[in-house]
Each structure stands twice: as C-alpha cells, then as structure tokens.
Amino acid sequence: MNIAVRDTDTAPRPGLRFEGAPFFPPEPRTGTAAAHPPAPREASAPRGAAFTFRGVEKAFGPKTVLHGLDLHVPAGQFVAVIGKSGCGKSTLLRLLTGLDAPTAGTLDIARPEKRADITRVMFQEPRLLPWARVAANVAVGLSHVRERKEKRAAALSLLAQVGLSDRAGEWPAVLSGGQRQRVALARALASRPRILALDEPLGALDALTRIEMQMLLERIWLQQGFTAVLVTHDVAEAVALADRVVLIEDGAIALDVEVPLPRPRRRGAPELAHLEGVILEKLLGATA
Numbered sequence: 001m002n003i004a005v006r007d008t009d010t011a012p013r014p015g016l017r018f019e020g021a022p023f024f025p026p027e028p029r030t031g032t033a034a035a036h037p038p039a040p041r042e043a044s045a046p047r048g049a050a051f052t053f054r055g056v057e058k059a060f061g062p063k064t065v066l067h068g069l070d071l072h073v074p075a076g077q078f079v080a081v082i083g084k085s086g087c088g089k090s091t092l093l094r095l096l097t098g099l100d101a102p103t104a105g106t107l108d109i110a111r112p113e114k115r116a117d118i119t120r121v122m123f124q125e126p127r128l129l130p131w132a133r134v135a136a137n138v139a140v141g142l143s144h145v146r147e148r149k150e151k152r153a154a155a156l157s158l159l160a161q162v163g164l165s166d167r168a169g170e171w172p173a174v175l176s177g178g179q180r181q182r183v184a185l186a187r188a189l190a191s192r193p194r195i196l197a198l199d200e201p202l203g204a205l206d207a208l209t210r211i212e213m214q215m216l217l218e219r220i221w222l223q224q225g226f227t228a229v230l231v232t233h234d235v236a237e238a239v240a241l242a243d244r245v246v247l248i249e250d251g252a253i254a255l256d257v258e259v260p261l262p263r264p265r266r267r268g269a270p271e272l273a274h275l276e277g278v279i280l281e282k283l284l285g286a287t288a
C-alpha cells in the first residue's frame, strides 16, 4: 500500500484522491499554498478548491493558537483534522464557517459573501430545538423553501435519507442520542451546503451507533459530493472516513496523510490499522 505521509513544509503535498464526489469533479492539486500569489482576505478560492488557508494566524489576546496555518482543500474532499486537546481544531472550523475571523493571513473560500449559505456545522451535541418536533427541526435548515407543503416534503425526504421517516412528528426529547444526531445531520444537509464542518459530531455516541453514523455520513457524502471537514479525536474514525488526515501541532499542520483506500472501508482491515498506527505514533509524539 502506498501511503503518502507529509511532515508539512518539508515535502510536497501528496496526490489527491477523489472517490464518489459527483457534484465537484476532482482537480489535481497544484503546488503548495506558497505557490499561490497573496490574495485579498477571503477572495474567491481557486477554481476547484473548497477553501485555502494561507498563513492563517489566530490569537486570543496574548495567546496565539494558530501560527501561519496553510491548508488547501479541493472541493469534494473529505478531510479529517486531528490533534491534541486545545491545539486549535475547533478554532479552525470557526474560521472556516465564518463564526470567527483570523488575526492574520488569508482564508480563500468559494463565494465568501455566501458563506453562511455554503457552510454548515454539526457539533458534538445535536443542538435541536426542544419545543419543535423532529420535522420542524429539520425545516430550520430549509429557510430557502417558502411554500409550507414543499418545506414539509423536503424535511420528510431529508429524514428518510437519515433513516428517520417514522419519527417526523416526535419531540427531540424522546429520541436516542444517535437519532438526535441524525436529525442534526438532516438539518445540516437541508440547505445542501458545499462545506460541512463536523466538530466531533459522533464523540458522544456509543461505539456501535458511532460506526453506524460514520457509515451514514460516508454514504451521504458520497451521494452529495460536499466537502467535509471532520474534527475528531478518534484516529480510527479519521482513517475510516477521510480522504486525507491532517494533524495540527503547535498551531500549524504537522502531518498530512492521504488515505488511499477504497470505499466502503472495512473496519479492522490491516491497511486501516497500519495507517492508524502511523498517525497515532505522530500524535503521541506531539502529546509526549
């Protein structure tokens, strides 16, 4: 198996892999971020790119969390972001989704003026509205659909995608944790985002539900072709789902690993375990 591992800034980026990204055709990665000329803050990303961080710094008062982070992600790619607690993973997602702004550097993103429309975030906790039934919770993501009947039909169709057709009229409180996350996923997908940011969305689920949700997420990603950025502490999850795993260390990308394995990936396969070991070794080195 040919595994491309990159200690950032010392080696060229690995080749890209695209599998099942029907809406966004693959584009060969062309050079490093440094090869691009400086761009105005949040200018349009290069064609075929979902987003590019160039020398992005984020400081909170005297504390600098991200130091000159470079990350180019082509449209349709599934990227997993790992790193020790407090290294800046959620901060990266907040910058990506426009919830926060970099203190230096540039973030190039397709149609930045529409960022609220093209990005969606899913968190560890589903954050559903407790006073709204399941279908109404999904409809929150359907603000672009005006007609009530149409909205309901769209919400039901989304619930069918996540396997919850029969729970549309229930309250979130009666659902299991995994079912609530399915509703949150349906709501996140409702606006057909181009970029789905996932901040440890499966972290609170039991092991079996977690694997079921991973498979659901992968299936929907394969069908819809959005760009997925998954923050996770679970390296096995990262290699099972992602085209590419990046490790943040000392505020920058310390490792960039391609996952050259066909889908669906068999949990426990030796190739996955090998790759997991390579990444864990680096991660443990970072936390030692």
Ligand SMILES: Nc1ncnc2c1ncn2[C@@H]1O[C@H](COP(=O)(O)OP(=O)(O)OP(=O)(O)O)[C@@H](O)[C@H]1O
Residues within 6 Å of the ligand: 060, 065, 083, 084, 085, 086, 087, 088, 089, 090, 091, 092
């Ligand atoms: N709004 C804020 N004000 C001050 N400091 C912040 C703020 N947001 C994040 N930080 C700090 O930035 C650092 C990175 O936080 P972040 O949440 O991005 O880490 P993380 O890698 O996602 O951590 P974890 O894996 O534990 O969730 C932490 O030290 C955190 O305390």
